[in-house]
Amino acid sequence: MVPPTMMEMWTTMGSTIASFMFVWAIIRQYCPYEVRRYFEKYTHRIMGFFYPYIKISIHEFTGDRLKRSEAYAAVEAYLSVNSSKSAKRLKAEMGKDSSNLVLSMDEYERVTDEFHGAKVWWVSSKVVSPTKSMSYYSEQEKRYYRLTFHKRYREIITETYLEHVVREGKEIRVRNRQRKLYTNSPGYKWPSYKQTMWSHIVFEHPATFETMALEPEKKLEIIEDLVTFSKSKEFYARIGKAWKRGYLLYGPPGTGKSTMIAAMANLLNYDVYDLELTAVKDNTELRKLLIETTSKSIIVIEDIDCSLDLTGERLIVFTTNYVEKLDPALIRRGRMDKHIELSYCSFKGFKVLAKNYLKVETHPMFDTIERLMNETKITPADVAENLMPKSSSDDVEKCLSSLIQALEEGKEEEAKKKADELKEDVVKENAD
Numbered sequence: 001m002v003p004p005t006m007m008e009m010w011t012t013m014g015s016t017i018a019s020f021m022f023v024w025a026i027i028r029q030y031c032p033y034e035v036r037r038y039f040e041k042y043t044h045r046i047m048g049f050f051y052p053y054i055k056i057s058i059h060e061f062t063g064d065r066l067k068r069s070e071a072y073a074a075v076e077a078y079l080s081v082n083s084s085k086s087a088k089r090l091k092a093e094m095g096k097d098s099s100n101l102v103l104s105m106d107e108y109e110r111v112t113d114e115f116h117g118a119k120v121w122w123v124s125s126k127v128v129s130p131t132k133s134m135s136y137y138s139e140q141e142k143r144y145y146r147l148t149f150h151k152r153y154r155e156i157i158t159e160t161y162l163e164h165v166v167r168e169g170k171e172i173r174v175r176n177r178q179r180k181l182y183t184n185s186p187g188y189k190w191p192s193y194k195q196t197m198w199s200h201i202v203f204e205h206p207a208t209f210e211t212m213a214l215e216p217e218k219k220l221e222i223i224e225d226l227v228t229f230s231k232s233k234e235f236y237a238r239i240g241k242a243w244k245r246g247y248l249l250y251g252p253p254g255t256g257k258s259t260m261i262a263a264m265a266n267l268l269n270y271d272v273y274d275l276e277l278t279a280v281k282d283n284t285e286l287r288k289l290l291i292e293t294t295s296k297s298i299i300v301i302e303d304i305d306c307s308l309d310l311t312g313e314r315l316i317v318f319t320t321n322y323v324e325k326l327d328p329a330l331i332r333r334g335r336m337d338k339h340i341e342l343s344y345c346s347f348k349g350f351k352v353l354a355k356n357y358l359k360v361e362t363h364p365m366f367d368t369i370e371r372l373m374n375e376t377k378i379t380p381a382d383v384a385e386n387l388m389p390k391s392s393s394d395d396v397e398k399c400l401s402s403l404i405q406a407l408e409e410g411k412e413e414e415a416k417k418k419a420d421e422l423k424e425d426v427v428k429e430n431a432d
C-alpha cells in the first residue's frame with residue numbers, strides 16, 4: 001500500500017473536492033460564524049477520511065539555523081543504513097572526516113520502513129527559498145525528511161518508532177565516526193584565534209583485546225568491566241557519581257600498557273586524549289584542557305601525580321612502570337578504580353602472538369618454548385619482536401628459533417645476575 005499523493009487524490013476525488021470547495025466558499029460568504037465553525041469541523045473530518053495520513057517533517061536546520069539538527073542527523077544515519085537496501089537512488093558524499101563515502105537517500109527518494117506492523121514512508125526533500133543577506137542575494141536549500149504514516153499508528157510512531165529511529169541513528173553515527181587522537185603537544189604556540197588547546201590526528205591503531213597477549217580470563221574481566229562502564233549512564237546518575245572510571249595500568253616496559261589503551265579505545269569506540277602533563281603550565285590550564293575533552297573518550301596520563309575532576313562518559317587511564325612508588329592516596333579506589341597489572345609474557349600469551357604473527361596455533365617447538373618461558377621472564381614486546389620475520393626468507397621455524405635463542409640468553413643473563421648478587425652478598429658478609 002502506498003499513500004496516495006496529492007496528485008492521485010485530485011484525479012480520483014477531484015470533482016468531489018471541487019464541489020465541496022464551492023459549497024464551502026458560499027458558506028463562508030453567507031453564513032454566520034457558528035454555522036461556519038460547524039462546517040469547518042466537518043470539512044476536517046471529511047478530509048481526514050479521504051486522506052488519513054499523518055506527516056511529520058524533520059528539518060536539517062532549526063531555530064538559529066547555525067546548528068545542524070541532531071534529530072535530522074540521526075534520521076539521516078538511520079536511513080543511510082536502512083534505505084541503502086531499498087532506495088533506488090542514493091547519493092554518495094564524502095563523510096565529515098573525508099575518509100569514506102557515506103550513502104544517503106537522494107532528494108525526493110522515497111523508502112518504506114516497518115515497525116511492529118506499522119508501515120511508514122520516508123521522503124527526503126528540500127525547499128529552495130531565496131534569502132537576502134547583507135551583501136548578496138542567494139538561494140538557500142532547506143533540506144528535510146518527511147515521515148508519513150497512517151493515523152491509526154499515531155501512538156506507536158510518535159511514542160516508540162521515532163525514539164527508536166533517533167537512538168539507532170545516533171548509534172550508527174558513533175560507530176561510523178572517525179576517532180581522534182588528541183595531544184596537548186608541548187612547545188606549540190596556539191594562534192590567538194584558535195579556541196582549542198588540543199591538536200589531533202586520526203586515531204588508527206589496530207590493537208584489539210583479541211590480539212593482545214594476556215591471560216584469557218584477565219582479558220574477559222577487563223572487557224566486561226569496560227562494557228559495563230560504557231552502559232552505566234543510568235547507574236551513575238542514580239548513585240550520584242560522575243560517569244567516569246579510572247584505570248591504573250602498571251607493569252614493566254613493553255608489557256602492553258599503551259597497546260591496551262588502544263584496544264580499549266577500539267572496543268568502546270572512544271577518542272583518546274594523550275595528556276602530556278609536562279606541557280601543562282598550571283592547574284588552570286589543566287582544568288581548561290580537561291573541560292575541552294569530549295564525552296566518550298579516554299584520557300591517558302603517563303605521569304600520575306595529580307587528581308582530576310571530571311564528569312561525563314570518560315575513562316581515565318594512568319600508566320606507570322613503578323606502582324610501588326606511587327602515593328597510596330593517589331591510587332585509592334575512586335581515583336583509580338581498577339588496577340591492572342601487565343606483566344611478562346605467559347605461554348598462553350605467547351600462543352596469541354604466535355597466532356597473530358605466524359598464523360600457527362601449535363608447533364613441535366612450542367614445548368621447548370613453554371619450558372623456557374617457565375624458567376625465565378620475557379616481555380610480550382620482546383616475544384613480538386622475535387616473532388616478526390626479518391626477511392622474506394624467514395619462516396615459522398626461523399622465527400621460533402630466534403625466540404628460543406632470546407629465551408636462552410635471557411635465562412643465562414638471569415643466572416649470571418643471580419650469581420653476581422650472591423657473590424656480592426658473600427663479599428659483604430665477609431667484610432662485616
Ligand SMILES: Nc1ncnc2c1ncn2[C@@H]1O[C@H](COP(=O)(O)OP(=O)(O)OP(=O)(O)O)[C@@H](O)[C@H]1O
Nearest residue numbers: 211212213252253254255256257258259380381384
Ligand atoms: N600484551 C601484549 N600483547 C601484544 N603485543 C604486545 C603486548 N605487550 C607489548 N606488545 C608489543 O610490544 C610493543 C610495545 O608495547 P607497549 O608500548 O604497549 O608497552 P608499554 O607497556 O606501554 O611500555 P612502556 O612502559 O615502555 O610504555 C607493542 O607495539 C606491541 O607490538
Ligand SMILES: [Mg+2]
Nearest residue numbers: 257258259319
Ligand atoms: Mg607505553
